[in-house]
């Protein structure tokens with residue numbers, strides 16, 4: 001999409017899609033405004049007639065602030081740093097299953113299970129159930145994709161309804177165990193939590209469970225896959241990284257900027273707003289195009305160059321403002337550990353040209369569903 005973004009940033013950085021009535025924002029300045037000005041650009045998509053699934057990512061203050069606060073302690077950089085040994089153990093275990101093979105699917109065999117197993121354990125679910133979680137979040141993602149309506153929407157809603165019931169039964173069992181004997185996990189914390197003097201309902205806990213399962217892996221999976229693609233396409237940058245592993249954190253930031261796993265986030269105008277000279281009426285759906293903002297030459301010199309040592313690198317791949325990604329420290333850790341372990345075990349990595357990688361079919365998430373590689 002990048003040449004298309006570049007053209008629109010030049011020609012019309014704020015654009016109304018005449019087919020759907022959705023506004024799209026392509027330049028860095030405009031995207032930052034949409035993310036930072038949460039009074040004008042709200043997150044509650046139900047104001048524009050869509051379901052918000054009870055997920056706090058789609059809430060506005062004051063409810064958003066309270067719900068986010070319930071779990072934010074579990075995701076601070078300090079808490080997350082304590083998870084590193086376990087993340088490394090999981091990464092090594094998964095790579096062990098590929099040992100001795102000169103080709104494997106780095107997404108299916110590695111980048112999918114790793115973050116799912118980590119988020120499952122944080123929540124308090126067995127890591128071994130990860131393939132079930134993958135199936136559930138595929139269905140939820142499908143639903144998110146139909147935000148624009150259309151024929152497949154009915155199918156996606158039906159599939160989601162079935163999955164929601166299955167998840168509710170699964171969750172009820174985990175909660176029952178914890179009601180009697182709380183543990184050191186997120187579900188136990190949510191059971192004990194109070195908002196405005198009352199406990200959360202099971203439905204509210206289910207919403208946390210769904211949001212964290214989906215947000216906690218889909219994006220990190222794509223970050224790891226996108227890193228492998230970027231490295232394979234820029235062997236000189238990979239050589240630089242191999243020569244100086246202290247570049248790994250900045251390489252991860254550059255992948256986030258260069259191939260942003262989340263390409264766009266939704267907002268709904270809460271009043272009439274002027275942006276980039278356009279009058280946007282209240283209750284309009286707005287797409288802040290993060291993936292385009294991260295390639296804006298007014299903010300990033302040589303934006304189409306992949307530079308593992310880029311500094312400064314003030315990308316908005318995790319959003320900005322009050323909804324800034326809660327999982328950013330966790331996904332940075334996971335990506336650093338995953339890529340560090342992969343590089344340590346290989347001398348060369350090449351995309352398998354007999355089996356090209358398959359993109360995830362979604363305009364707002366950017367990643368591969370299958371990414372076969374050859375390694376030595």
Ligand code: HEM
Nearest residue numbers: 057215216219220223261265317318319323325326327331
């Ligand atoms: C919010 C991206 C990983 C949990 C966000 C937002 C973005 C984002 C762009 C802002 C949404 C908005 O403004 O509407 C990413 C990327 C990730 C990643 C690119 C990995 C590369 C994770 C992980 C978790 C997570 C691992 C959880 C374990 C959340 C939550 C929110 C959020 C709960 C909502 C925060 C709020 O509304 O206050 N993420 N995310 N994310 N992310 Fe992430």
